[in-house]
Amino acid sequence: MVQRRGFTVFLTGLSGAGKSTIADVLIEALESSGRDVSVLDGDVVREMLSSGLTFSRADRDLNIRRIGWVAGEIVRHGGAVVVAAIAPYDEAREEARKLVDRYGTFVLVHVATSLEVAEQRDVKGLYARARAGTIGQFTGVSDVYELPSSPDVTVDGSVGTPADAAQQILDHLTAKGLLD
Amino acid sequence: MVQRRGFTVFLTGLSGAGKSTIADVLIEALESSGRDVSVLDGDVVREMLSSGLTFSRADRDLNIRRIGWVAGEIVRHGGAVVVAAIAPYDEAREEARKLVDRYGTFVLVHVATSLEVAEQRDVKGLYARARAGTIGQFTGVSDVYELPSSPDVTVDGSVGTPADAAQQILDHLTAKGLLD
Numbered sequence: 001m002v003q004r005r006g007f008t009v010f011l012t013g014l015s016g017a018g019k020s021t022i023a024d025v026l027i028e029a030l031e032s033s034g035r036d037v038s039v040l041d042g043d044v045v046r047e048m049l050s051s052g053l054t055f056s057r058a059d060r061d062l063n064i065r066r067i068g069w070v071a072g073e074i075v076r077h078g079g080a081v082v083v084a085a086i087a088p089y090d091e092a093r094e095e096a097r098k099l100v101d102r103y104g105t106f107v108l109v110h111v112a113t114s115l116e117v118a119e120q121r122d123v124k125g126l127y128a129r130a131r132a133g134t135i136g137q138f139t140g141v142s143d144v145y146e147l148p149s150s151p152d153v154t155v156d157g158s159v160g161t162p163a164d165a166a167q168q169i170l171d172h173l174t175a176k177g178l179l180d
Numbered sequence: 181m182v183q184r185r186g187f188t189v190f191l192t193g194l195s196g197a198g199k200s201t202i203a204d205v206l207i208e209a210l211e212s213s214g215r216d217v218s219v220l221d222g223d224v225v226r227e228m229l230s231s232g233l234t235f236s237r238a239d240r241d242l243n244i245r246r247i248g249w250v251a252g253e254i255v256r257h258g259g260a261v262v263v264a265a266i267a268p269y270d271e272a273r274e275e276a277r278k279l280v281d282r283y284g285t286f287v288l289v290h291v292a293t294s295l296e297v298a299e300q301r302d303v304k305g306l307y308a309r310a311r312a313g314t315i316g317q318f319t320g321v322s323d324v325y326e327l328p329s330s331p332d333v334t335v336d337g338s339v340g341t342p343a344d345a346a347q348q349i350l351d352h353l354t355a356k357g358l359l360d
Binding site for chain 1: 186228232245246250253256258259
């Protein structure tokens with residue numbers, strides 16, 4: 001039986017950049033085309049994979065390594081995965097790439113919404129709390145976000161709609177021969 | 181594109197029961213038949229999924245829930261998974277079953293080697309250490325192993341070879357229409 005080539009779309013960017021919104025549109029488009037998708041976003045990961053981890057660098061790295069490993073095992077069987085995670089460290093993202101590339105294709109999408117725009121939105125009120133000092137180690141405010149050294153796609157959540165960004169990713173997947 | 185039905189074979193039993201040995205034979209047979217397998221056994225799980233967890237009941241439950249969730253996501257895409265874990269609590273095993281059954285078939289295999297035989301082998305020297313009190317909460321010695329309430333297959337690692345046990349599992353998978 002011929003197996004489809006599995007792939008993982010990994011959206012990285014600041015809190016409030018629009019990762020989950022873009023992921024939702026992307027997932028809906030993939031499922032409409034008959035492709036089931038495993039979603040590894042903040043909530044499910046925190047609940048199912050990484051409960052108990054902190055926001056220290058070591059724990060963040062472990063979190064991304066776990067996500068990468070699970071994504072790799074799914075891709076191995078021809079599955080499609082969408083990850084939405086801040087994932088501020090380039091080395092951890094590239095380690096996730098390696099764990100997936102063994103078995104399929106890893107597509108790193110930088111949701112490059114600026115800090116100003118993300119902070120202005122502040123949908124969850126987290127930036128306000130970070131500025132007030134009631135949240136420590138908050139990416140973009142009191143902790144670093146390393147720009148991706150080798151993104152496969154870059155979208156800007158402050159320009160165009162989430163649907164535009166999702167289409168840009170779908171176009172990339174099509175160009176790579178990953179969609180039917 | 182037609183997708184194969186995914187399945188998870190979950191081997192539970194005491195330390196030294198022969199779970200990993202049976203799993204190795206089973207995995208080789210599945211791979212020889214052209215079926216790729218994700219292996220979630222003690223080592224890889226401790227390294228990739230559950231580093232930092234203890235052997236408390238809460239952490240053991242969390243470990244099995246994580247395994248069940250990851251297995252479910254793999255099975256969702258038609259993949260095959262083999263788990264080898266002591267998994268002493270029936271409720272946690274049945275929770276893993278639910279997480280997999282949403283997407284495919286869960287096959288619980290009780291490797292019912294007796295404590296006497298497992299302890300006599302004591303390949304890793306763990307029983308000796310548990311009896312000496314230098315390991316706490318050791319299943320079968322200082323911690324409970326709840327018998328599976330609804331095993332799909334029961335094999336006895338002290339009767340017959342690991343190949344016999346693996347064949348019993350393959351026969352079950354064939355009868356369920358899970359192998360080509």
